[in-house]
Amino acid sequence: GAGHLKKINTLLDAAMQKIEITCISMRRLCEEVRPALPNFRLGYANYHTKEISGEVTLMDTGWLDIRLNALLPHCKTIGGTEYITDTITRLLDRFHSAGGEIPTFDKAFVAIVEHSPMDTSGAYDHDNKGFKAVVNALKGRLFYDDNQFELSLGLFTVQDEDACSHGYVLPFDEAGDFLY
Numbered sequence: 001g002a003g004h005l006k007k008i009n010t011l012l013d014a015a016m017q018k019i020e021i022t023c024i025s026m027r028r029l030c031e032e033v034r035p036a037l038p039n040f041r042l043g044y045a046n047y048h049t050k051e052i053s054g055e056v057t058l059m060d061t062g063w064l065d066i067r068l069n070a071l072l073p074h075c076k077t078i079g080g081t082e083y084i085t086d087t088i089t090r091l092l093d094r095f096h097s098a099g100g101e102i103p104t105f106d107k108a109f110v111a112i113v114e115h116s117p118m119d120t121s122g123a124y125d126h127d128n129k130g131f132k133a134v135v136n137a138l139k140g141r142l143f144y145d146d147n148q149f150e151l152s153l154g155l156f157t158v159q160d161e162d163a164c165s166h167g168y169v170l171p172f173d174e175a176g177d178f179l180y
Contacts (some may be wrong), residue, residue, distance in 0.1 A: 010157060017082075024086050054087060057117035061165060063170035063178070064142065071114055072129040072165055081133030088137035088167070092113040108143040109152045109175040110135060115160035126155040134167045142169045154179075 023170060029100060055070040073081060087093045096102055112131050134155065152172055 003038070020082050024082055034067050054091050056091050056100065058100060058103070061174070061177075062103060063168055063174070065173065066134075066138075066167040066169070068165045068167075070165065071116055071163055072131060072134070073114070074128060074130070081130035081136075084133035085137040086131055088134060090143060092137070103169075104141070104142060105143050105169070107150055107152075107172040108138075109154065109170050109172045110138065111154040111156060111170075111175075113156045113158055113166045113167075113168065115158050115162055115164050115166070115170055116163050117159065117163065129155070131155055134165075138167070138169060 046080070053070065054066065057065045057067070059065055068084065068087065073084065092102060112134055115131075133150070135146050139151075143150050145151070154174065154175070168178060
């Protein structure tokens, strides 16, 4: 009956979460043990500089723009978002290690803007998209906590042929400027 189907779905969701965590662990392990490749100009180049799918930019306004070269994943299942959290963490680490300044806001506004020709992630409702993964990757770095007194959140979609997601982090009192 319905209870049996619900139990199967719960088990499948748990299995997918374990697979995703295993994927992230393997990604880290492979980067740690990967041998350096010869680079004829620089000698040996370590593979830790391999391109991560996205980039971080500190805008002239002082706002941070975190671009992911993908739409947010569907999050109706358990997990499904660890890869996004891991990628944003890596992008911020790379930005910081290259000398980029990561601002910290006492009260932040995070605007997550998906650019999509049409929703191809399988999630049409904002509450079914993995936006929490973005917030969790930023908490403790760009703002102290994600409670309602320290963080305000906006979720937006723009029709665009270039499918990507941007997370803009800015001071709360500049949210009006962003929306304008």
